Amino acid sequence: MPDPFAPPLDRAAFADRRDRFLRRLGGAAAVIPAAPLVTHHADVEHPFRQTSDFWYLTGFDEPGAVALFLPHQPDNPFVLFVAPKQASAEVWNGFRWGCEGAVAEFGAAVAHPIEELAQRLPGYLDGAEGIAFRVGRHPAVEPLVLKAWAAQLDRAPRSGRAALGLVAPCPLLHELRLRKSPAELERLREAARISAEAHELARQVARPGLNERQVQAVIEHHFLEQGARGPAYGSIVAGGDNACVLHYTANNATLRDGDLLLIDAGCSLADYYNGDITRTFPVNGRFSGEQRALYTLVLAAQEAAVSAVRPGATAEGVHDTAVRVLVEGLVELGLLQGSIDGIIEQGAYRHLYMHRTGHWLGLDVHDVGAYRLGEHPVQLETGMVLTVEPGLYLSDRLPVPEGQPAIAPRWKGIGIRIEDDVAVSEHGHEVLTAAALKSVAAMEQPLAG
Ligand SMILES: [Mn+2]
Numbered sequence: 001m002p003d004p005f006a007p008p009l010d011r012a013a014f015a016d017r018r019d020r021f022l023r024r025l026g027g028a029a030a031v032i033p034a035a036p037l038v039t040h041h042a043d044v045e046h047p048f049r050q051t052s053d054f055w056y057l058t059g060f061d062e063p064g065a066v067a068l069f070l071p072h073q074p075d076n077p078f079v080l081f082v083a084p085k086q087a088s089a090e091v092w093n094g095f096r097w098g099c100e101g102a103v104a105e106f107g108a109a110v111a112h113p114i115e116e117l118a119q120r121l122p123g124y125l126d127g128a129e130g131i132a133f134r135v136g137r138h139p140a141v142e143p144l145v146l147k148a149w150a151a152q153l154d155r156a157p158r159s160g161r162a163a164l165g166l167v168a169p170c171p172l173l174h175e176l177r178l179r180k181s182p183a184e185l186e187r188l189r190e191a192a193r194i195s196a197e198a199h200e201l202a203r204q205v206a207r208p209g210l211n212e213r214q215v216q217a218v219i220e221h222h223f224l225e226q227g228a229r230g231p232a233y234g235s236i237v238a239g240g241d242n243a244c245v246l247h248y249t250a251n252n253a254t255l256r257d258g259d260l261l262l263i264d265a266g267c268s269l270a271d272y273y274n275g276d277i278t279r280t281f282p283v284n285g286r287f288s289g290e291q292r293a294l295y296t297l298v299l300a301a302q303e304a305a306v307s308a309v310r311p312g313a314t315a316e317g318v319h320d321t322a323v324r325v326l327v328e329g330l331v332e333l334g335l336l337q338g339s340i341d342g343i344i345e346q347g348a349y350r351h352l353y354m355h356r357t358g359h360w361l362g363l364d365v366h367d368v369g370a371y372r373l374g375e376h377p378v379q380l381e382t383g384m385v386l387t388v389e390p391g392l393y394l395s396d397r398l399p400v401p402e403g404q405p406a407i408a409p410r411w412k413g414i415g416i417r418i419e420d421d422v423a424v425s426e427h428g429h430e431v432l433t434a435a436a437l438k439s440v441a442a443m444e445q446p447l448a449g
Contacts, residue, residue, distance in 0.1 A: 080111040359386065
């Protein structure tokens with residue numbers, strides 16, 4: 001059944017996506033599988049998460065389905081294979097649309113029970129000028145596609161049809177997904193709103209003695225309470241030195257007086273659009289001198305990088321902007337030494353800042369779309385959405401490069417990242433997550449409560 005927290009299925013929008021995808025396929029037939037259910041343990045499954053490619057083209061939110069896109073069959077270009085209606089299965093696992101629903105509600109020209117895929121797939125692919133299928137990702141469907149392909153190659157000398165090529169659908173489809181429609185931007189604003197509110201709540205409750213997990217609970221409670229499916233990725237709630245572990249998700253340490261708390265968390269909506277926000281603030285409401293110096297620096301780098309987001313700029317340029325501000329500041333603080341250009345060229349800052357400044361954001365948190373095409377970095381365009389998230393991590397985990405100063409003890413155990421979600425707009429950018437405050441003053445003033 002439709003999720004009441006998702007906007008009503010916009011059939012025209014999905015049909016338009018399919019049309020654009022079909023036109024780009026250049027005569028190849030695309031096979032796009034849905035996600036299967038994934039075992040959590042024993043006979044318990046993880047909550048279902050549709051694959052974003054399948055969702056983007058169909059809006060169909062059931063496991064184990066397969067969509068065919070058939071440019072060589074103009075009357076029949078969109079075919080779904082789905083779990084058929086079956087009372088004995090639905091009494092255990094709930095409602096299914098079945099073949100009738102796939103046609104009536106989701107715009108498929110024809111729908112078949114998924115059990116018939118092996119038998120029917122070769123016929124549907126016959127006459128196409130290629131097969132677009134992502135190998136290596138869909139172990140249940142791949143053998144069927146390869147078998148149909150092999151049979152066509154065997155027949156090619158006598159059928160008179162040219163041997164088919166197997167191509168990746170990803171570049172075509174991901175080009176489409178990279179550019180968000182106004183309706184998609186609206187959903188990303190909603191994901192950003194809920195995510196930003198959760199960060200504001202977290203700052204209100206965090207205090208020395210609380211466990212990281214108790215702060216996580218406040219954040220994820222808000223996601224669910226607002227109708228999101230839950231966190232878009234494992235929430236990172238990292239006090240003190242834990243913040244120097246980039247993908248820390250244990251979230252089980254006690255928050256200590258004098259430490260910073262780094263929270264990287266965002267929600268995933270009912271229709272899978274995501275927020276991705278990081279904020280860092282002092283657990284006791286007051287920065288130490290070292291914390292303040294580094295926080296101010298990361299904030300300056302983040303604001304400069306956000307300002308660099310505009311049509312025609314590149315994600316690489318945004319990253320370079322952040323790196324330059326960070327390196328200049330680190331030299332001033334005595335944490336790096338030498339010429340700014342030399343440090344940047346040699347990457348001699350990477351023991352303190354070891355990740356990229358951002359990624360595309362959309363139906364996937366690390367959304368699809370190329371960052372480079374051949375020699376050229378992809379230019380930002382209106383409708384693209386990316387995160388901007390520079391940070392600094394002062395710990396002993398990585399060796400200090402030769403010629404650079406050792407990290408004095410007073411800096412150690414400080415991990416800071418500030419991350420916003422930024423949409424490229426006609427004249428610059430829109431910070432979708434601006435409701436999550438980030439000024440030094442705001443980080444030192446927990447909300448009343
Ligand atoms: Mn991110």
